[in-house]
Structure formats: C-alpha cells, structure tokens
Amino acid sequence: xxxxxxxxxxxxxxxxxxxxxxxxxxxxxxxxxxxxxxxxxxxxxxxxxxxxxxxxxxxxxxxxxxxxxxxxxxxxxxxxxxxxxxxxxxxxxxxxxxxxxxxxxxxxxxxxxxxxxxxxxxxxxxxxxxxxxxxxxxxxxxxxxxxxxxxxxxxxxxxxxxxxxxxxxxxxxxxxxxxxxxxxxxxxxxxxxxxxxxxxxxxxxxxxxxxxxxxxxxxxxxxxxxxxxxxxxxxxxxxxxxxxxxxxxxxxxxxxxxxxxxxxxxxxxxxxxxxxxxxxxxxxxxxxxx
Numbered sequence: 454x455x456x457x458x459x460x461x462x463x464x465x466x467x468x469x470x471x472x473x474x475x476x477x478x479x480x481x482x483x484x485x486x487x488x489x490x491x492x493x494x495x496x497x498x499x500x501x502x503x504x505x506x507x508x509x510x511x512x513x514x515x516x517x518x519x520x521x522x523x524x525x526x527x528x529x530x531x532x533x534x535x536x537x538x539x540x541x542x543x544x545x546x547x548x549x550x551x552x553x554x555x556x557x558x559x560x561x562x563x564x565x566x567x568x569x570x571x572x573x574x575x576x577x578x579x580x581x582x583x584x585x586x587x588x589x590x591x592x593x594x595x596x597x598x599x600x601x602x603x604x605x606x607x608x609x610x611x612x613x614x615x616x617x618x619x620x621x622x623x624x625x626x627x628x629x630x631x632x633x634x635x636x637x638x639x640x641x642x643x644x645x646x647x648x649x650x651x652x653x654x655x656x657x658x659x660x661x662x663x664x665x666x667x668x669x670x671x672x673x674x675x676x677x678x679x680x681x682x683x684x685x686x687x688x689x690x691x692x693x694x695x696x697x698x699x700x701x702x703x704x705x706x707x708x709x710x711x712x713x714x715x716x717x718x719x720x721x722x723x724x725x726x727x728x729x730x731x732x733x734x735x736x737x738x739x740x741x742x743x
Contacts, residue, residue, distance in 0.1 A: 558723035567730035568602025579741035580650040588622035634661025656681035674739035693736035
C-alpha cells in the first residue's frame with residue numbers, strides 16, 4: 454500500500470509489478486521497481502501466504518513410526534535423530550546382542566527356534582536330505598535367522614550340513630517371488646535327486662518350489678515334502694495345502710500398535726516382545742520314503 458501511494462497507482466498494479474505480471478505498462482513497472490529499490494521494500498512471504506487461499510506448503514506431523522520386516526540393518530545414528538517413537542515389527546531378534554540403553558521396541562517371533570522346529574519335524578518324519586531355499590544368509594535379516602534355525606536342527610540331530618543343498622537367492626529385485634522359488638527347487642532337485650524335503654523361508658518361495666517339483670515329474674509329499682514359513686492365507690488354497698510356520702500376524706499387529714501408543718502416551722521404555730509361532734502340518738509334507 455505504501456509503494457502504491459508513493460507511485461500514485463493501485464495496490465493491484467504494484468502486485469503485478471512485483472510478480473512480473475505481463476498485464477502492466479513497462480514504464481509503470483519501472484517506476485514501481487525504482488521506488489521499491491529506493492525504499493528497500495522486500496515481500497513478506499508470511500503475509501503473502503496469509504493473503505492467499507493456498508500456501509503451497511505442507512505440514513507433516515508424525516505421531517509414531519512402524520518399521521516392518523525383512524532386513525534390520527539400520528543406521529543407529531539416523532534412528533537417534535528421529536523425533537518420533539518407533540517400533541520394529543516382524544523383523545526378528547533385534548535385541549539379541551543389544552545393551553539395555555540401546556534396546557529398541559521390537560515385536561517378532563523367534564525365527565531361529567521356529568525354523569528349527571520346522572526342520573526337526575521333517576527329521577522326525579525320516580528325512581535326512583533336506584534342502585533349504587533362502588536369501589540374505591550372510592547379512593542381518595530374517596533370512597539369516599531362519600537359515601540358522603535350519604542348520605541348528607540338523608546339527609542337533611547329528612545330520613551334516615551340506616552346502617550344496619542350500620540355495621541362496623542373490624537377486625535384490627523381489628527375492629521373495631514364486632519364480633525364484635521355482636528356479637531354486639528346479640536346480641536343487643536336478644543336481645541332487647536324493648533330496649526328499651525342502652524347507653523354504655517363505656510361503657511364496659515354497660509355492661514356486663512346488664511347481665518345480667511337479668514339472669520334474671515328482672509328487673508332493675510322496676517324493677518331496679515341502680515346508681514354508683509365514684502362514685499366509687494362500688497356502689490353504691494351494692494344492693496340496695502347504696505345511697508352514699504361521700506367524701500370528703493379526704496379534705502382532707495389535708501388540709505393535711498398542712506398544713507404540715504406550716511409548717507415545719505413557720512414555721514407557723521400549724520392550725522386546727517375542728510372540729509364539731505355530732507349525733501347521735498340512736498336506737504338502739509327510740514321511741520320507743524308506
């Protein structure tokens with residue numbers, strides 16, 4: 454308004470000059486800009502935003518963060534800079550070697566023990582040549598933990614670990630796919646026809662493995678038993694129904710959010726909550742051929 458008064462023009466004309474609007478006489482613009490320079494005027498963005506009906510600004514308010522499964526390699530320094538409470542869910546034994554002051558909120562099943570029980574079940578059925586389909590065996594991940602469970606079961610029952618019966622998926626592009634499960638089982642069974650059981654660290658990989666077994670002219674479970682992990686719903690609609698380690702996902706989700714709100718609203722310390730996994734024996738597994 455002050456600039457408009459000094460120039461003898463309307464406020465809207467000054468606005469057009471400041472915003473380089475084409476609908477203004479060049480001489481008038483020059484006169485206005487000269488006065489602006491003389492008086493040292495600068496636009497006030499806060500005032501402009503108040504005047505406008507939209508501000509082109511976005512405000513983001515986080516009341517909490519949930520980190521979901523897979524790998525658990527995180528930059529502790531970056532985590533320390535978060536201004537929100539956070540919980541890890543379905544990621545594994547995060548606090549196994551953590552100090553008390555470095556513990557994080559973590560809700561998971563014991564992947565090592567659950568995988569060990571799954572492989573022990575196959576051993577109890579008479580299987581000795583048990584293959585493993587996994588990924589992430591050499592980095593902190595659920596794949597590493599489930600692979601450790603496989604090895605633990607074999608060692609505890611005096612069965613040698615044969616590296617040639619372990620297929621590690623190396624691709625980083627959707628490693629947990631049916632295609633990868635198919636390729637893994639096809640290669641394993643072609644090279645080692647003595648395999649009578651396959652433990653897969655995910656149900657999706659197990660579905661692909663089952664397809665490969667059929668394509669090689671073998672039967673499930675008569676020739677090869679298959680055990681998956683996760684307990685996803687599709688396993689009950691696959692033929693044969695998939696034996697699997699079921700994670701209590703609904704309960705884990707509820708506990709994850711409850712604990713996050715406890716941390717936000719009651720300022721409780723982060724807890725390490727280990728939940729029970731269940732081996733569900735179905736039609737894809739059975740006794741080994743004598």
